[in-house]
Amino acid sequence: MSFFSFRQMTNIDMLAPRKALLVAGADAHSLYYSQDVQKMAPETVDLVVVPGADHVDLYDRKDLIPFDKLDEFFTKNLA
Template structure:
C-alpha cells in the first residue's frame, strides 16, 4: 500500500472546514505563517508525516523533568489543549499551565496580543536565576 500523497491542508479552504483545519489554514496558507520551504505550508506534509510523533509514548520520561520546573502555554480554544492538561496533571508540582482565553493552537505562534509575555517573563526570571 502506498502512502497518501494528498496535502493535509487544502489549496483553498472549503466553506464547511472543521475549526482545526480552518485555524491551521489561516496560519500556514496565508501571509501569517506561509513559507515556500515550510513543511506545513507546502505539499511536503502528508497524512503519514506525523505518524512517528504519535507512535511513541510522550509521557514515558516525564519523571525526568523533576526537579526542574516547566511552563506550558496553551490556547483555551486549542484542539491540543488536552495534551498540556495531561502533562500538568501528571506532574502538578513541576508543571505550570497557562491557558490563554480566546486563543487556539496557532494563535500563540504570532498573535502578540494573546501571548502571555508577563507570565513568560515571570517564569523565566524565577526559574533561570
C-alpha cells in the same frame, strides 16, 4: 502515522524534577496534552491557558501571547 502512536508521557520523569511552564490556547485541540503533563507533575509544571487562543495563535498573535507570565516564570526560575 508515527506521530499518533507517540507516547507523550514517556519521558515525564526526566522533566518532572525541573520547573516547566506550558502555555496552551483554550481553543487548541492539543490543550489536553498540556493538561495531562501538568496533572502528572503538578508540583513542577505550571500551565497557562490563554482564553480565545488556539494552538497556532500562540506562534504569531503577539496580542495573545502572555509575555507577563513568561517573564514572571523565567525571572523566578532562572535566577
